[in-house]
Amino acid sequence: MSESAIQRVVIVGGGTAGWMTAATLSKLFPRGLELILIESDEIGTVGVGEATIPQIRLFNATLGLDENDFIRKTQGSFKLGIEFVDWTRLGHRYMHAFGPVGGRDLGLVQFYQYWLKLKQQGKAGELGDYTFNTVASRLNRFMRPINKPNSPLSQIYYAFHFDASLYARYLRGLSEARGVQRLEGKITDTVLRPDDGFIQSVRLNDGREVTGDLFIDCSGFRGLLIEQALKTGYDDWSDWLPCNRALAVPCSSVSPFTPYTRSTARTAGWQWRIPLQHRIGNGYVYCSDYISDDEATATLLANLDGKALAEPRPLRFVTGMRKRFWNKNCVAIGLSSGFLEPLESTSIHFIQSSIAKLVAFFPTRAFSEVDIAEYNRQVQFEFERARDFILLHYKANERDDSPFWIRCREHGVPDTLAHKIDLFKSHGRIFRDQEELFTEVSWIQVLLGQNVIPKGWHPMVDLLDQRELEQFVGGIQGVMQRAAEVMPDHAAFIQQHCRAP
Ligand code: FAD
Incomplete structure (x- = not known):
């Protein structure tokens, strides 16, 4: 190992963020890195955070988890999407489902563009009727995808619900088995190096002092290291997203x-x-x-x-993000890095994504400024674009029954979101910008679900004559329904695969 390599990482906090970080680093650095996690039983964890998005399956795969065992030990269930009730107007509902919308795209034109034309002619059902996960959700069905080309059954995208405290316990078991050292105690003081202000150590209430090269702040909303010690600052987004x-x-x-x-x-x-x-x-x-x-x-x-x-x-909570997520030798992961309300289950994903970026930018004791700046730029981009997506649900509402919803509709939005909405209203076009978390299919389901209807559709749709168009779109609906009906019930699937013997 070179002289300047990081030798000891101190993770402060044993909530979802702390244990996800510990589990990953102990798996990816099986030797040469000492990992210490400090948590306080007296303070405890936030104890919520139980819905995820499909990317978590990558995280589980990185850790080499057995998915059935994971579901069993966390009392978990499967998640095909999120149903939004009364968001657009009272009595209305739609689904933001994972996975593709419609069957296949034709050439360069996405399925929903064909659907748009038929819908505007009054000849198509709701978009959810053509979205496989939505159709399966309505029937409460679930199974894992199977290898059946051209069948919707090969395109089932899913995530999980789980008990947050059981999840932390599960990851703790994995981490400790891989050598992570857990210290219980309350940190009362953070010691900074006098020359450069880097964190030198943390002190616990029983007098123990823990030194480290790299500190991961997973201390939750309080931001014990990143804010209380390093005074990094916070961008407050409450004006846009006022829930608190x-x-x-x-x-x-x-x-x-x-x-x-x-x-x-x-x-x-x-x-x-x-x-x-x-x-x-x-x-x-x-x-x-x-x-x-x-x-x-x-x-x-x-x-x-x-x-x-x-x-x-x-x-x-205060919605917003830290001005920097990585400051000196401290990286904030989890609630210490910022907070977006859990409307689209983004927080646990941000933890996963921050850990992946930390691994990609893993430092030496020299701590390259250019690497840190790029890390911060990437995390900031991800936060801001997810904020826009969440804000869309509030902005595009038609409710007149409460001052809150009227305020949300009439309030301004960031230019990045205003541009996306304008572009969509024109001809239903939506593009994923760089590494945005939410892809086109997510945006269109929420835009259309919230009744943002484009003035027109892609001109190439008109290359199909009316009869071909109706056959193409109508045929997909039947295929979806028949495929969903062969799936097992969600409860039966869990009973068969994920219950303790
Ligand atoms: P915490 O769970 O707060 O853990 C902080 C840790 O730091 C604890 O172990 C604590 O003991 C320790 N600590 C703090 N101070 C000290 C100290 N002085 N000394 C020693 N230890 C200390 N996310 C989703 O992805 N999906 C959801 O559905 C979802 N729902 C949510 C609903 C709500 C209302 C809220 C508020 C959040 C939700 N989240 C959700 C976010 C999710 O809960 C968090 O991202 C996740 O739990 C991670 O929390 P954490 O580990 O950063 O913080």
């Missing part, structure tokens, strides 16, 4: 066992519903300018499918 509080409560399970997350718009925010094997996770994300905590609690408790299993737990 949440209440979380589990309730008992009910049938059917849905393979998707549900988000229902409420008077001053929205309510999540995440089905797990042993309970349903629920929460109300809201803006305290428009509703009191008591009213929000009453709304949440009045809208549970099962019996509440605990008192609602309050959480407060």
Whole structure:
């Protein structure tokens, strides 16, 4: 090992971020790197964060996880997408499903462009009727994709719901087995090097002092190292995304066992519903300018499918991102790096993505400024574009029943989002910019779901005559429905593959 190599990494925090980081680094650096994770039982973890997006399967593959074992140990379930209820207007619902929309594209023109023309002629159903994961979700079906060319069954994209505390425990087991040293205790002090302000060590309340070369701040909202010690600063996005509080409560399970997350718009925010094997996770994300905590609690408790299993737990947050995610020898991962409300289940993905970037930019003790700047640029880009996507759900609403929704519709949006909406309104065009997290199929489902309807369609659609167009689009709907009907029920799939023997 060269002289300047990083020898000891100190991870501060044992929530989802801390243990995901520890599990990955211990897998990818099986020797030569000492890994220490410090967590405080007294402080605990945020305890929410239970819905994911399909990219997490890459993370699991990197760790070499057995997926059934992972589902079993985290009381998890499968997720085909997110259903949005009452977002566009009361009584309306649509789905942002994972995976492709429609069957196949024709040449360079995507399926939904053909659908747009037929829809505007009043001859097509909802976009969800042609989106395989949506069709399967409506039937509460799930299975893993199979190798059957030209069948929708080969194109099932999925993610997971899981119990956050069981997930951290699961990853802790893997990490400790690979040599990660866990220290329990509360950090009371961060010692900076006098010459350059880099972090030298952290001190625990029992007097222990832990030195390191690289510090990963996974301490949650408080940003113990990145903010409290290094004063990095925070960009506050509350003006765009004004929700600032949440209440979380589990309730008992009910049938059917849905393979998707549900988000229902409420008077001053929205309510999540995440089905797990042993309970349903629920929460109300809201803006305290428009509703009191008591009213929000009453709304949440009045809208549970099962019996509440605990008192609602309050959480407060400020939407935004750290001005730098990597500052000196400290990298902030997880809630310490910034926060976007969980509408599109992005936070755990950001943890995964930050870890992947940290590995790509893994430093030496020289800490290259140019590498750090590029890391920060990439994470910032990802945060900002995901913010735009989340903001779209709020901006494009037609609700007149509450001041909150009117404010969201009338408020300005970043130029990057305004441009995307304008482009789409023109001829339904949408392009993924660089490494944006959400692809075209995500954007079109939410744009169309929120009733942003383009004035026209791609001119190449008119190359098909009317009869061909109707056959092409109509045929796909039947194929989707028939394929979904052969899939097993979600509950039966879990029972067969992911229950303890
Ligand atoms: P935490 O869980 O807060 O962990 C912080 C750790 O730092 C703890 O171990 C704590 O003990 C330790 N610590 C802090 N201070 C000290 C100290 N002084 N000394 C020692 N240890 C210390 N994400 C999703 O992807 N999907 C979702 O559905 C989702 N839903 C969410 C809903 C809400 C309401 C909120 C607020 C967040 C949600 N998230 C979601 C985000 C998700 O919860 C987090 O990204 C994830 O849990 C990671 O948290 P963390 O590990 O950064 O912080």
